[in-house]
Amino acid sequence: MKITELLKKDTIIIDLKSKSKPEVINELVNKLNTAGRLNDKEEYKKAILKREEQFSTGIGDGIAIPHAKTAAVKIPALAFGRSKAGIDYDSLDGNNAHIFFMIAASEGAHNDHLDTLSRLSSMLMNEEFRKKLMDAKTAEDILTLIDKEEQSYLAAQEVENEEIKEEVKEEKGLVLAVTACPTGIAHTYMAADALKNKAKEMGVGIKVETCGSTGVKNRLKDEDIAKASAIIVAADKQVEMARFEGKKVIQVPVVQGIKKSEELINRAVKGDAPVYHHSGNSDKDSTDKGGRTGFYKHLMSGVSNMLPFVVGGGILIAICFMFGIKAFDPNDPSFNPVAKLLMDIGGGNAFFLMIPVLAGFIGMSIADRPGFAPAMVGGLIAANNGAGFLGGLIAGFLGGYVVVMLKKAFDKLPQSVEGIKPVLLYPLFGILITGAIMFLLVVNPVKAINLGLQNWLSSMGTANKVLLGLVLGGMMAVDMGGPINKAAFTFGIAMISAGNYYPHAAIMAGGMVPPLGIAIATTIFRNRFTKQERESGITNYIMGASFITEGAIPFAAADPGRVIPSAIVGSAVAGALTMAFNVTLPAPHGGLFVIFITNHPWLYLLAILIGSVVTALMLGILKKPVEAEDRAKLVLETK
Structure with missing residues (x-):
């Protein structure tokens, strides 16, 4: 599929009227909606803004590619906008954006649609192409220019694919890379192209695997991983990491693959990277992008997943209290059935779930999915038996590490029972061991600590x-x-x-x-x-x-x-x-x-x-x- 099958004259704005980021988003969304490409304009706009919250799609060099993949899109499409004056779009390089491509991908978009959109993202890395887009006079000129550039890009890709089949030229060593962004439409491929182009310029052999919406492409081979000087993982979502065990790995957000490609390649060539050791718990490294490890990483996983229950349940409880502090109690003179309903939903259920959910996701962070059930059961035991929040924290770490222990213990079992480990062995023994420890060793001491802390706070002057x-x-x-x-x-x-x-x-x-x-x-x-x-x-x-x-x-x-x-x-x-x-x-x-x-x-x-x-x-x-x-x-x- 050609890019001009997605971008039409009725979705092109040669001179944007917008002066700010919210205005340009509105203008391009309205253009797509007026052209009949959307099912629900407001839902599509929400999806665009949600994507912007992750990090700005103003990638620098005067380009912004706001995009979303959602059921609010009726027909996969592109909108083009241009501002000669430039618009402050929170771009990564701090400069104004002049060229805007808004991508509207439907939830069930075919692979050929997504391939086409990723191709556009890669083409925009060409400075000469961007200059021509700025100089184009009419919508017809824009479409003609894109067609010509796409033909050149595809021809160059054919040459590159032939080269990939052969042994990579290793003038300065072999560097491998994996790129991935949450939507897998734009940044994934822009980072890949930036790394490849810079490596070619520097005389460094490179192979790049992309994890986009259409799946994994150019998957790295075991023999390449074995001889690579280092692997660059520029990703904002989970990628396969176990295969990099014992190799030097540089992990950065995907935008750094675009903006800091030379720095990353230099680091990889010099071997300036920590040796990666896979924990066996998930396909993510145990070190997050901010450099936080271990306890804090697992705790934050529990807290972040608990927050929706805290916020939703807590505000419902607050609304209930507006009817009166005891209005939810049928035996109180101020009783109100609406207040009781709110308390039952917010306090009796949503807020009650926060401790089990906290524990469950801590366990899952430690031991992947098998750690979820034992930790969540432990959290429920804590909530039901007076161990409270502290008991929930202990249950989360206990459940997770019990499963880690079980994985090591069951590792010696025959390969024939591998399939029943996650569905039978881990949940059965994990829940049993975690539950027994919680009841026998944790609940009563923690309950005593909670009461002591409560009494201490109450007695404070x-x-x-x-x-x-x-x-x-x-x-x-x-x-x-x-x-x-x-x-x-x-x-x-x-x-x-x-x-x-x-x-x-x-x-x-x-x-x-x-x-x-x-x-x-x-x-x-x-x-x-x-x-x-x-x-x-x-x-x-x-x-x-x-x-x-x-x-x-x-x-x-x-x-x-x-x-x-x-x-x-x-x-x-x-x-x-x-x-x-x-x-x-x-x-x-x-x-x-x-x-x-x-x-x-x-x-x-x-x-x-x-x-x-x-x-x-x-x-x-x-x-x-x-x-x-x-x-x-x-x-x-x-x-």
Whole structure:
């Protein structure tokens, strides 16, 4: 299939009217919809925006390729847009995007459609082709240009495929690579082409395997893996890793395969990479992209999968409390059947599942799917027997490592029983051993620890409570969604499940302050921030109000020395004030939307506001005004 069978005159916009990223997405989505390519415009747009949340599809060099694969697409199609002036699209190189291809792939798209779309992504790596697209006068010129470039690309691919059949020329050694992105449409193939082109330029032999929507192509052979100097894995989804056991492997996000191809190839040629050791648990390395390993990686797997239950169930509980704190109880005078329904759904089921789900996904992170059932059963035992959140954590790690032990023990069994291991042996012995240890050794001691901690917190004097609030609030701003933040949040959830609602009030206040404080600072101290930062500041009002601390991360990354201390101080103040005001919060999530179920809503709001203002004032004092050029722009904007 040719690219021009997907891109037609009625989906081409020669001169975009858009001035911003949201506007250009809307304009291209509307173009596809008007041309009759979509079933549901809003659902398709949601899919596009969800893809952008993973990382921007503004890949640099003036190109953006927003794309989505969804049932909202009626007919697989392409939309083209061009902006001579350029649009700020959060591109990887920081430059404006001029050329836009919006890819609409249907959920059941045929392989030939997906191959065509991946071909376009590769063609856009050609600088001369991009220049011609910028110079084209009409939609007909665009289509003609794409047809010619596609013919040249296919001819070059035939030559390359013939070369691949022969032994790769190894002037400077052989490098292997695997590329993969979540949708498998654009970045997978762009990274592959960037690596191949750069390797050819450098005189380095390379073979690249792509894991795209149409499956694995150019699969690496065992003999190539054996003699490779190193393997580059540029991927944002799971790929087969066990085959790289004992080899030097460089693991990076797929975008680095596009933008840092020369650096990666140089590292591979020099052997500048850690030796990979497969854990046997999954096809992922035990080290994630951020360099975190072991305990934290497994814990975060459990926490991230638990959060939907916490958020959904917690907010339903909060809404229930709006009818009255005891309105769900049929024996209470304030009883309301709607409140009972909400509590049954949110508290009796969704919120109840959080500990088993936490444990199950910790176990799965450690031992892959066989670890899920034993760990989840262990988590259920903890939830039903008073061991609470701490018991759930122990169950998750216990279930996972019990299965790891079983895998080693059963490894000596005959090959004929390999098929029954995951469906019979692992679940049977895993659940039995995990359950027995939980009942006999874990539940009672952990239950005693929980009661002791609860009694200690209840007996705290005001000064000690304020200090605890200070620490918990500050922790929420240290790494804004990282391990310290999650440790504080996890502690708050544990206290809610134990019936102590003071700590989580401080934790939620501390988590709301960084984005709110930054938002206030960008509004009051405008000359301290760039235009883009001031626009992002508006979004932070919403993120802060929704208890999404991560809204502050871009600001912290850009200026950590000033932003992080300001956020920590403001969050610590807010946390301390909630304890001083004796605020309790029975809902684990919801931000401003659950403030009025606290015992002192106005005092709680005051604590958050004071903490946010403290952060904003510190930023105003610590941050320097933007450069003179930006100040001049600011003057023009305000006129």
